Amino acid sequence: MPTYKAPVSDTLFLLSDVFDYAKYANAPGFSEAPIDVVEAVLTEGAKFVEEIIQPLNRVGDLEGCKRDPAGGVTTPKGFKEAYKAFVEGGWVGLAGDPAYGGQGLPTFLSVLFNEYANSANLAFAMYPGLTNGAVAALMTHASDELKARYLPKMTTGEWTGTMNLTEAHCGTDLGLIKTRAVPQGDGVYAITGEKIFISAGEHDLADNIIHLVLARIDGARPGVKGISLFLVPKFLPDANGEIGERNGVVCGAIEHKMGIHGNSTAVLNYDGAKGWLVGEEHRGLQAMFVMMNGARLGVGVQGLAISEVAYQNAAAYAKERRQGRSLKGPVEPEKPADMLLVHPDVRRMLLEIRAFNEAARAFMIWVALSQDEARLSPEAKTRQAAEDRLGLMTPVLKGVFTDYGFANAVKAQQVLGGHGYIAGWGMEQFVRDARIAMIYEGANGVQALDLVARKLPKDGGRAIMAFFGEVSQFLAAAKNDAALAPYLGALEAALGHLQQASMWLSKNGLADPNNAGAGSYDYMHLLGLTALGYMWARIVKAALAKKAKGESSPALDAKLTFARFFNERMLPETGAHLARLSAGAASVMALPVEAF
Numbered sequence: 001m002p003t004y005k006a007p008v009s010d011t012l013f014l015l016s017d018v019f020d021y022a023k024y025a026n027a028p029g030f031s032e033a034p035i036d037v038v039e040a041v042l043t044e045g046a047k048f049v050e051e052i053i054q055p056l057n058r059v060g061d062l063e064g065c066k067r068d069p070a071g072g073v074t075t076p077k078g079f080k081e082a083y084k085a086f087v088e089g090g091w092v093g094l095a096g097d098p099a100y101g102g103q104g105l106p107t108f109l110s111v112l113f114n115e116y117a118n119s120a121n122l123a124f125a126m127y128p129g130l131t132n133g134a135v136a137a138l139m140t141h142a143s144d145e146l147k148a149r150y151l152p153k154m155t156t157g158e159w160t161g162t163m164n165l166t167e168a169h170c171g172t173d174l175g176l177i178k179t180r181a182v183p184q185g186d187g188v189y190a191i192t193g194e195k196i197f198i199s200a201g202e203h204d205l206a207d208n209i210i211h212l213v214l215a216r217i218d219g220a221r222p223g224v225k226g227i228s229l230f231l232v233p234k235f236l237p238d239a240n241g242e243i244g245e246r247n248g249v250v251c252g253a254i255e256h257k258m259g260i261h262g263n264s265t266a267v268l269n270y271d272g273a274k275g276w277l278v279g280e281e282h283r284g285l286q287a288m289f290v291m292m293n294g295a296r297l298g299v300g301v302q303g304l305a306i307s308e309v310a311y312q313n314a315a316a317y318a319k320e321r322r323q324g325r326s327l328k329g330p331v332e333p334e335k336p337a338d339m340l341l342v343h344p345d346v347r348r349m350l351l352e353i354r355a356f357n358e359a360a361r362a363f364m365i366w367v368a369l370s371q372d373e374a375r376l377s378p379e380a381k382t383r384q385a386a387e388d389r390l391g392l393m394t395p396v397l398k399g400v401f402t403d404y405g406f407a408n409a410v411k412a413q414q415v416l417g418g419h420g421y422i423a424g425w426g427m428e429q430f431v432r433d434a435r436i437a438m439i440y441e442g443a444n445g446v447q448a449l450d451l452v453a454r455k456l457p458k459d460g461g462r463a464i465m466a467f468f469g470e471v472s473q474f475l476a477a478a479k480n481d482a483a484l485a486p487y488l489g490a491l492e493a494a495l496g497h498l499q500q501a502s503m504w505l506s507k508n509g510l511a512d513p514n515n516a517g518a519g520s521y522d523y524m525h526l527l528g529l530t531a532l533g534y535m536w537a538r539i540v541k542a543a544l545a546k547k548a549k550g551e552s553s554p555a556l557d558a559k560l561t562f563a564r565f566f567n568e569r570m571l572p573e574t575g576a577h578l579a580r581l582s583a584g585a586a587s588v589m590a591l592p593v594e595a596f
């Protein structure tokens with residue numbers, strides 16, 4: 001059975017030493033969360049996920065969710081009690097608005113806690129995760145009346161939320177949505193249609209489920225500009241805000257799927273269900289984007305979360321399992337064989353995962369802090385810079401983290417050899433659970449397109465130029481630091497590759513959009529790797545500063561080695577990405593349809 005220990009001390013090192021958390025001490029929104037509060041919340045959160053939800057991970061996978069003929073869905077044994085404890089512990093509303101019963105802590109803290117929760121039990125963590133996304137969309141776009149009616153119970157997690165975009169004929173292309181909304185007067189709409197693949201769409205964890213549904217008001221124009229967003233509760237609240245009459249939405253089926261069995265993936269049939277408009281008519285996609293952007297970051301974090309838990313279990317196995325001898329002769333001659341960790345190739349696999357995990361955690365914190373800065377900073381310049389960073393890095397975090405998440409789960413499984421393929425060890429569940437993160441919330445190819453077609457050119461390339469500037473400044477400032485300099489060569493080269501790729505795209509992408517499309521995936525990974533390399537440079541700087549102050553520990557020294565490994569063996573992939581991208585679309589688009 002796999003185990004999990006939340007990496008609290010690593011998170012705290014990154015926050016305090018790499019991102020200088022002390023500088024936020026008096027910033028608006030952060031004053032409630034000095035570092036000792038952050039530490040207490042993370043330590044308590046780690047304990048909660050390790051003791052309460054991680055033990056349910058395998059049960060959830062084996063049992064899955066079950067739908068009864070009336071459309072009710074039962075979650076796996078133990079989920080209901082664990083969810084109750086989750087709500088009572090205040091974990092859903094960690095960053096929620098105190099006006100609605102939240103704890104008012106900065107959003108980044110909830111992102112950090114989410115990593116732990118997803119490592120412990122990804123299928124379970126999706127229920128509160130989606131609720132938080134729905135709350136964010138309602139906070140930004142709902143009327144005061146809707147907020148007052150729904151947010152108090154959603155913020156605490158007593159009622160959960162969902163996100164309803166997908167229909168059978170319409171996944172990526174939301175312009176094809178057919179679900180109808182017919183005005184009934186008094187701001188009420190009758191919603192009719194079928195949504196598929198709705199995560200947490202029906203379950204027994206909460207008394208009510210609040211669906212956020214994209215639909216087309218009768219007579220609206222075709223395409224995405226004719227879509228509106230509606231709030232459709234499973235039960236209509238009565239005058240006191242308690243559960244009232246059942247609304248016209250039922251779960252027609254749940255999907256049998258590759259992984260995340262503990263999360264119900266529902267077909268929802270809306271038959272004249274009462275819905276209320278969120279935001280303006282025909283601008284539903286803008287309103288839903290609040291939820292989608294949050295969900296993209298949340299799904300990216302799932303990639304890191306699975307990578308971390310898979311690593312922990314593979315590393316533990318590699319210390320126990322004995323096969324063969326070290327290439328340089330027996331390390332433990334008294335034993336029948338040496339441990340797996342003596343083999344360079346086993347180390348390679350583990351190091352590739354670990355070197356991603358630590359830098360990815362830094363990347364996640366960097367982006368999560370930007371989320372708070374974009375919302376809370378009193379300075380317009382800081383808000384804008386944070387908003388730019390968040391916009392640029394959201395598709396990267398989603399696409400790159402989830403690609404690595406799956407690849408790393410497979411690598412960790414490989415460390416266990418045949419035992420990794422056997423269910424009892426839990427590694428094959430990580431592989432199956434990690435796979436969906438590359439697909440939902442916008443498949444990764446679509447994240448890459450969003451990056452290249454929308455985020456790069458936005459505001460004349462301001463966001464990517466700011467990233468170039470930030471990394472260049474870091475490199476220039478560190479040049480004369482004799483201890484740090486040896487860690488920077490690969491980053492400098494990667495930055496050069498990224499700049500060349502950006503120039504190539506701005507020239508050739510305009511001339512032929514297929515050049516941008518064909519190069520987008522490589523660009524996303526090139527930017528992701530460069531950002532991870534930048535994170536390693538910052539981690540090394542912080543680690544060296546600690547050592548210079550006389551602090552020394554094997555964990556600190558190990559960070560320097562992980563950074564070196566990343567620079568020598570992972571970051572140089574940016575060169576291959578540049579070469580592929582600048583080959584253009586010719587060979588990609590040459591063949592006629594019949595040739596496939």
Ligand SMILES: Cc1cc2nc3c(=O)[nH]c(=O)nc-3n(C[C@H](O)[C@H](O)[C@H](O)COP(=O)(O)OP(=O)(O)OC[C@H]3O[C@@H](n4cnc5c(N)ncnc54)[C@H](O)[C@@H]3O)c2cc1C
Pocket residue numbers: 163164165166170171172173196197198199200257265436439440441442443444445446449
């Ligand atoms: C377990 C699970 C849970 C889900 N949860 C939810 C949920 O809670 N709410 C919800 O609304 N949806 C949910 N989804 C749906 C999910 O978001 C979609 O499956 C996903 O967005 C892709 O849509 P699709 O499956 O229709 O694939 P398609 O849109 O048909 O795409 C197929 C492939 O073509 C590529 N592609 C499509 N269009 C383009 C393009 N223009 N350019 C380049 N490549 C393109 C895609 O990248 C993909 O690889 C869930 C799906 C699953 C399996």
